[in-house]
Amino acid sequence: MDFSFDLFGNAILSGLLLGGFYAAVTIGVAISFGMLDIVNIAHPAFIILGSYIAYTANSLLGMDPILASLIALPAFYLLGMGIYQIYHVSFERRGDEALRGLAFFFGLLFITEVALVLTFGVDYRLVEARYIGPSIHIGPIDLPLRLLVPFIVSLGLIGLLQVFLSRTFLGRAILAVAQDQEALRLMGADPIRIKRIAFGISIATASVAGAILIVIQPVEPSIARDYIGRIFAICVMGGLGSFPGMVVAALALGIVESLTSTFYGPSWTPAVGFGFLLLTLAVRPAGIFGR
Template sequence: MTEFLQFLIPGILIGGVYALLASGLGLIFGVMRVVNFAQADFMMLAMYLSWALFAGGIGMDPFLAMPGVFAVFLLLGMAVHWLFIRFVIGRHENHDAQVILTIGLGLIFQNLILIRYSSEPRVVAPSYANEGDFIGDIFISRARLYAFLLSLLVAALLFLFLNRTGTGRAIRAASENWEAATYMGINIDRTNRIAFGVGVALTAVGGSALVTFQSITPFVGLRFVVVMFAAVVLGGLGSVSGAFVGGVLIGIIQSVSQVWTSAAVKNVWVFALFLLILYVRPNGLFGKVQRAI
């Protein structure tokens, strides 16, 4: 049992980070039905920003930098929507163009960072990075614990934003039926821009938490993009809460599966669960026939 818990608890902790990464992608798809393959590369950019703030002479802890990271990527996401995304959604919706556009953006981000910083792995090493505490015989990493607690805080703030603010309610209305929302006086273009910016910023905050225990390269997003999409589909397309639960489940399965098999095949178990759940519930755990946040 102790061995099982030693794998279960880290799985829950890393699952919280996956949940934070996936919730941004889930929000974007839920509102705009945009298949954003550049999402993991926004995460990568946030990791490099956190690294630069920590190692570039400022010495700012990644967790303290997160409000600034959120603001920067909120604006970046809104700018990307205004410059590119708005032309392939709504009445001009084109999923092929969305895929090509977002893959292209991701490749641009990767190669800009590769040119600037090379492919050498970068590491952020705050004082607590290699520290932890024992609960009985169970070791808990402080960096992962802090990241998990952050994910819970962000989830609570996101819930309040979507349910207790006018902008959040407009985002939910647009996700249900953008045409009806237009008739109700909601500026759909502005709402979509904010939703895209918030979705990118959520994933950026997840990347800033991840950097405390994950090395960075320009292609680190390739390790997480499949996990992010799997979490979104597993939870139910268009459901932010579903994406969050899906992320936690994936973290648990990846970790616990190492009790009975090699870590090299941990993603095999993830996709076995993925196929099983979709066989029983084709719309995911929290998905509906219609899109809903």
């Protein structure tokens, strides 16, 4: 493999852009797993669901995929509230999160994937929008818009949520429930209601993440599984529930994956996230920014 500096620079840059997108994919899990301690392994499946909704709106109505995802946002929020309600009544209240709660989410992952296969088939689907295709050229560096737009949307989403969590009453209540549920109850707030809202928000982010996923790459139902390793690797490495940590971890993973893909071939990239995850778990399970 002959090494070229242009190739290297472009790989780093597209890795950074990719990493920004990974942060948007992870933020839902950073809320559900990192703050609420709900191991929602079905989250990637909801992201793919978001991709297919964007695809349907795009191919039937010619709507912009990201706009479509914003319209679908309330539906995802309600879906998340509903799932949390079932989860709470059936598992959390019984103290049975570990075995049956995990199996529940695994079942949801599986059902969503198979339902998508039955509806859309296993062909790769893609969307059309004006920013897919052209690139900005700065000297030897190419900035493809199909990566740049998701990057900006992703950082916007994360910034918005960060402001929401730190500035609003509800956001602070969510941070509080992550720290001490009983204390929140003593303050006269209902922790279950707060958690329901937080879980709704976490699923709602999947709508946007799904739309920018299908902008970046063609989608088929089973790619949800490739993202499980990535998402949880980023989430754990960033130190559960910390947004800045998550963004740094996502950018790091994006760069390493992009370099792997450029210099060893794209068929190796799925293993990178897992390698990161195992390494983090073995060396520093609290994450690089963990307390």
